[in-house]
Amino acid sequence: MIGGICAAVVLVVGIVMAAQRHFSSSARASSLSAQELYDSAIALESKKELLAAKEAYQKILSEYSDFKDIAFVQKKLEDTNTQIIFSAVETPKTVVHEVKSGDSLGKIAKAYGTTVELIKRSNGLSHDVIKAGQRLRIWKGVFSVLVDKSQNILMLKCDDEVVKIYHVSTGKNNITPVGNFKIVNKLPNPVWFKGGKTIPPESPENILGTRWMGFDIPEYGIHGTTEPQTIGQQATAGCVRMRNEEVEELYSLLPVGTQVTITD
Secondary structure (H helix, E strand, O other), X not given: OHHHHHHHHHHHHHHHHHHHHHHHHHHHHHHHHHHHHHHHXXXXXXXXXXXXXXXXXXXXXXXXXXXXXXXXXXXXXXXHHHHHHHOOOOXXXXXXXXXXXXXXXXXXXXXXXXXXXXXXXXXXXXXXXXXXXXXXXXXXXXXXXXXXXXXXXXXXXXXXXXXXXXXXXXXXXXXXXXXXXXXEEEEEOOOEEEOOEEEOOOOOOOOOOOEEXXXXXXXXXXXOOOOHHHOOOEEEXXXXXXXXXXXXXXXXXXXXXXXXXXXX
């Protein structure tokens, strides 16, 4: 009887140890697979095979959430997303427009719900002159913005996909309004009107930074900053504040009419 019990115990211990070895082996294989996938994504990105690189980064995020560099993979995916948008790469979210007589970049941008800046960047144009018969790559995905005040982040979305997450500043004492808004005006190098005083763009006192995108609620919008050290804090008079280089990127993507949702 005792011998039978001992044999059973030995069998159970053996099974547990075998299971542990299998789990350890699987974990190593999973980690190795994630690393190999990451190395492949980096190589693809360096060769400008951006769609394949994006797919590899997405696979890591969906299947290897315990990967040691998962936060960096998320950042790489976001960077790859914006590279694709600004590139000449054709995707399901792009079309090719053949320029017709009477076309202008502004007219084309309005027809497709995009921006002149994005058309120029993705087609390598350094000027606004276009000619009949010229073929232009146009981004047709619809951008929207979600601002989460609890985390001081701005999420850029295209259709249902998250493109990129930016850290921002919102209003002191939670005064940034919540709700659904639209961008109704855009200004590069905005003048700031403060208490009857006009502060020019080049002045260090002009806290609006290099870009302004105004909401359909007076005096509120998304803008740059001369105080980048405040990003991530509740520090503004109610607007959404971004680093200048990041608000310039966003400005190039968002047409007038873009939906902006702000939540607590």
